[in-house]
Amino acid sequence: MINFRKYPKKLFWRLYYVCLVISLILDFYWLYTHMFHYHFSFQHIPQFFALFGLLGCMLLILIAKGMGFFIVVDEDYYQKRKEESN
Template identity: 80%
Template sequence: MNKLRTYPRSQFWKLYYACLVVSLILDLFWLYTHVFHYHFSFQYLPQFFALFGLFGCMLLILIAKGMGIFIVVDEDYYQKKSRGLN
């Protein structure tokens, strides 16, 4: 229990690649065998959720980094401001 171990890195990557490939194949298979029941037409695009996850995540990071130019300041920003008041 107390033995020091590092995290299971190699097992993780094997599992991850397997999930990646299987999800791509299953999406096409189930899409064309009409297993899915979505509410909007755009959800029926092939690999819609894969693209949504990938680009959604990347866009989120990139837009936020862009916002960061204006809103990221020093760690003691408010402390400095309040020191200026004393």
């Protein structure tokens, strides 16, 4: 038995994986038993919110990183511009 007080990270990860698996199972079960009251047809896709969360998060980071090539500049960008123009 692991001493979780000593290793809180392990406790966190085990709890996380349990929640992840439970959410996957519950989604299938409640979708099958018509527990959900959705308004759009695409919400009825099995594991829609899991996919939306995972892909949405990853896409957000990747697209933003792509935008970063154009809009990320030095920390003192405006100060430097000012000094150069002076």
